[in-house]
Structure formats: C-alpha cells, structure tokens
Amino acid sequence: MRNRQFQPFRVSAPGRICLFGEHSDYLGLDVIAAAIDMTIDIVATPREDNEVHIAYKDLAESDSFSLGSEINYRNPRDYVRSAFNVMARRGFEPEHGWNLQISGNIPIAAGLSSSSALTVGAVMAIARMANKQMQEEDVALAAFDSEVLEFEEGGGNMDHYASAVGGIIHVDMKENNITKLPAKLDSIVIGDSGEKKKDTVGDLRYIRTTVEKEYELIAQKISSFDRRTTPVNNVYELGQSFPTKERNMAEATLRNRNLTYRALGLLKNKEPNQKELGDMLREHHEILRDALNRSTPKIERMIEAAYSAGALGCKINGSGGGGAMMAYAVHREKEVASAIQKAGGTAYIVKVGKGASLTKFEKKI
Numbered sequence: 070m071r072n073r074q075f076q077p078f079r080v081s082a083p084g085r086i087c088l089f090g091e092h093s094d095y096l097g098l099d100v101i102a103a104a105i106d107m108t109i110d111i112v113a114t115p116r117e118d119n120e121v122h123i124a125y126k127d128l129a130e131s132d133s134f135s136l137g138s139e140i141n142y143r144n145p146r147d148y149v150r151s152a153f154n155v156m157a158r159r160g161f162e163p164e165h166g167w168n169l170q171i172s173g174n175i176p177i178a179a180g181l182s183s184s185s186a187l188t189v190g191a192v193m194a195i196a197r198m199a200n201k202q203m204q205e206e207d208v209a210l211a212a213f214d215s216e217v218l219e220f221e222e223g224g225g226n227m228d229h230y231a232s233a234v235g236g237i238i239h240v241d242m243k244e245n246n247i248t249k250l251p252a253k254l255d256s257i258v259i260g261d262s263g264e265k266k267k268d269t270v271g272d273l274r275y276i277r278t279t280v281e282k283e284y285e286l287i288a289q290k291i292s293s294f295d296r297r298t299t300p301v302n303n304v305y306e307l308g309q310s311f312p313t314k315e316r317n318m319a320e321a322t323l324r325n326r327n328l329t330y331r332a333l334g335l336l337k338n339k340e341p342n343q344k345e346l347g348d349m350l351r352e353h354h355e356i357l358r359d360a361l362n363r364s365t366p367k368i369e370r371m372i373e374a375a376y377s378a379g380a381l382g383c384k385i386n387g388s389g390g391g392g393a394m395m396a397y398a399v400h401r402e403k404e405v406a407s408a409i410q411k412a413g414g415t416a417y418i419v420k421v422g423k424g425a426s427l428t429k430f431e432k433k434i
Contacts (some may be wrong), residue, residue, distance in 0.1 A: 074293070075165075077114040077245050078197055082190035082425040084106065085231035086257065086386050089329040089349070091357055093242075094225025095277050097296065098326045100230040100240045101333060103254065106422035109173035109186040111194050112430050116166035123149060126172040136163060141170050145220055148184060152215040159211065163198035179261045180387020185228035189425050190211040193233075195271075197427055202354070205424060206247060209233040230303035235424025241332055243297060252336040254346075256399040258267035258380070259417040260371045264391035272388050276318065276361065283319035301327060321360030328353055334356040338382035347381025350397055352386035363389025371412045372396070378408035 083104040090100030111206040116122070123132040132149070134140050139157075140150045149171070156162075171190075175183040189212040195205045203211070209229040217224050230240055230247055237250040266272070290307050301323040307316075334347050335341045354372070358364040364372075364385050372394055373381040379401035386395045394414075398405035406416035 074315070075115045075198075075200075077112065077430040078194075078427055079370035080111045080190045080194045080197070080425065080427050081108040082111075082186040082193065082232050082423040084109075084186050085182060085228055086181065086259070087227065087333040088237070088254075089353055090227070090240075090325060090361075091353065091385070092210050092273075092276055092361060092388075093322060093325055093329065094224060094227040094240065094274065095134075096225075096280060096322055097335070098322065099242055099329050100164045100225075100227045101237065101250070101336060102227050102240070103237040104231050104235040104422040104424060105257070105259075107173070107175045107181065107417070107419060107424070108185060109171065109175060109190050111190045112170040113194050113198065114168045114430075116168055118166045118409070121153070121163075121169065123164070123169045123171060126170055136166060140220040146184070146216075147314065148216055148249045149191045151219040152195060152212070154190055155211055155215045155219060156192060156195040161196055161199040161201055163195065164200075167198055167323045170193070176417075177382060178260045178265050178392065179259075180389070180392035181259065181383070182228040182232065182387070184216060184427075185212065186232045187230040188216040189229055191215070192193055193425050193427055195234075196340040205233045206230070208425065223277045233425050235422060237336060237421060239284065239336075250336045251339045253339060254336075254341075254397075255420040256397060256402055257421075258350070258367075258396040258398045258402055258405045258409065258420050259386070259393050259394045260375065260396065260412075260414040260418055261417070262365065262367050262371060262391060262414050264365055266388065266391040272390055279315050283315050285321065296323070297326070299323070317360050321356050322415060324356050324360075325353065327354070329396040342403045343381055343397075347397050350382030350395075351386050353362050354382075354394075357389060361389070365391060367413060368394050371409050371414045374408040375405045377403040378404040 085106045088101045094100045113386040119136050177183050192211045212229040239248045375383050375396040380396040380398045382397040386393045396405050402418045409416040
C-alpha cells in the first residue's frame with residue numbers, strides 16, 4: 070500500500086492581531102503583530118487514490134479535486150486549492166490523495182486573519198504530504214503567494230508571518246526580516262462587532278492605490294522623499310495650502326510608521342510600560358479612525374465600553390470597516406469582556422499564541 074508510511078496528522082495555524090502598523094505592510098512599512106491562541110485546524114488522513122477530499126466542518130461545505138495537474142478555482146478566494154497549485158509549482162507534490170477536515174475557532178471576516186491562518190495551515194500540510202521540510206518564513210511566503218498574489222489581492226504578508234512564526238513579531242518590510250519581541254502581552258480581549266465587512270479586498274486596494282499615488286505626488290515636491298524615513302512634518306507642511314483627504318491618508322500612514330518605531334522600542338522590553346503601551350494603542354486607533362475611516366459607530370461604542378471597564382488601550386483590528394476591535398485590559402479582562410458583550414459585541418479573552426504547528430493525529434475512541 071503506497072501510503073502506508075504516511076500517518077494522519079494535524080496542523081494548527083493561529084490567527085493574529087496587529088498591534089502597530091495596521092495598513093502598513095502592503096506599503097512597505099514595518100508592522101508589529103502577534104499570533105493569538107485561536108486557530109484553524111486541518112486534520113489530514115491518507116487516501117488510496119489521487120484525490121483530495123475536503124470537509125469544511127464549520128461551514129458544512131465540501132470540496133474535492135484530483136492531483137497531478139493545475140487545479141481550477143471555484144471562486145476568487147479559493148485558498149486551499151490555490152495553496153495546492155502554488156506548492157506544486159514549487160515542487161511540493163503529494164504522492165497520493167488525502168482527506169482533509171478543516172475547522173477552527175477564529176471568527177470569520179472579523180479581522181483576525183482566519184483566511185491567512187487557513188493558507189498557512191494548508192501550505193504546512195501540503196509540505197508534510199509531499200514529505201518535505203519548510204522553514205517558518207518560507208511557509209509564510211508560500212501562504213502569501215497562495216492568498217494574495219495568486220488572486221491579485223491588495224494585502225501584505227504580515228498576517229502570514231504572524232501565523233507561521235507565532236509570538237509577537239516585528240516585520241522589517243524593507244529587509245523582509247522577522248524579529249521576535251520579548252514583551253509579555255497576555256491581557257487581550259477581542260470584541261467581534263458582528264458587522265461583516267462589505268469589501269475587504271476593495272478597501273485594501275483603495276487605500277493602497279490612493280496612498281501610493283500621494284507618495285508619488287509628494288516625491289515631486291520633496292526630491293529626497295522616502296516613505297520609511299522622511300519626517301512627517303515635512304509632508305504635512307506641503308498640504309497646508311490645499312489639504313485633501315488623500316493627502317491626509319498618506320500623512321496618516323507616516324504617522325503610523327513613526328508610532329510603530331516607537332512601539333518597537335517599548336516592546337523590546339520583557340515588561341513594557343503598560344500605560345505607555347495603552348496610550349500608543351489608543352493613538353493608533355485614532356489615526357485609523359479619523360484619517361483612514363476604518364472604524365464604525367458600533368465598534369466605537371464597544372471601545373468606549375471597554376475603556377469604561379478599565380481597558381488601557383483599544384484599537385480596530387484588521388482592515389476595519391466592521392469586524393473586530395482589540396482591548397489591552399491588564400487585570401481587567403473579564404470586566405472588559407463583559408462590557409463589550411453589553412455593548413453588542415462578542416468578546417473573546419485571548420493570549421499570545423505560538424506559531425503554526427504539526428502534530429501526529431490520533432483519533433479518539
């Protein structure tokens with residue numbers, strides 16, 4: 070039996086929160102993100118044929134296809150199929166078919182990167198099916214290709230790095246370098262607004278194209294303009310005569326850049342100053358809300374409730390326009406979670422999670 074040496078296995082890939090640098094990675098600006106202990110899980114068992122059968126347990130959906138040739142997509146975000154295609158092009162081809170059961174506890178479309186966790190998990194599973202090893206960062210890049218580049222979407226690779234590597238990470242987008250940060254940060258409450266985002270891909274594309282165009286216009290006025298180093302005050306002075314929404318958006322990304330650099334220094338400490346960190350999260354949210362229009366009235370009510378219950382800092386999480394917010398709630402997690410619930414959200418108390426992992430699967434009797 071050709072698949073006898075292949076045993077069932079489980080892959081778990083975490084979701085993530087973005088602490089600093091929201092809407093920055095796809096502009097080539099640094100980010101700080103953290104994996105959370107909510108996961109997408111893939112249980113894989115070998116088959117005797119050349120087919121892959123997938124059961125999406127939480128969605129009551131299924132899929133199947135044959136290996137050995139390019140797999141057609143059923144829709145523009147067919148991420149497991151795209152992972153198989155991307156991995157096959159890289160030489161990771163399973164020798165036989167598999168049954169996959171996919172489930173998880175990451176809220177879908179809430180800004181917690183359930184789709185990125187899915188693609189990271191799928192890439193890691195396919196590598197195991199092909200009996201090959203991959204480094205964490207290579208898993209992240211293959212997952213980015215599967216989710217973003219394959220479908221010409223507008224996002225960055227922060228989500229995939231956070232899920233594959235785990236912990237709190239700083240992503241240097243210039244060098245594509247990942248650094249784990251030692252800060253302890255397990256006082257986090259997620260509030261899911263239940264507001265489904267209308268067009269996440271379109272929002273990302275709009276922000277990216279608008280800001281990139283503004284960067285080009287700024288460079289016409291400041292010949293030495295560098296989005297990573299030029300002082301934001303130099304850009305601010307340009308727009309005083311004819312301020313526009315688009316210029317405000319570009320300035321906001323540079324303010325977020327500066328805030329991320331400040332936060333990096335703070336989070337290099339194992340025990341960062343809690344009040345200072347909370348104030349930075351509040352500042353980040355205000356930039357996202359006021360200049361990039363990323364919040365909603367309901368999320369603002371949830372954030373106000375979280376502050377009233379003792380949260381030190383709150384921000385929208387993910388692309389915004391719905392989805393979830395996060396609260397930094399040192400020693401007040403239960404109170405903040407209860408306040409978010411009363412404000413109409415669904416609350417989850419989470420911890421910083423480890424990166425994607427693969428373990429032997431043993432069916433319970």
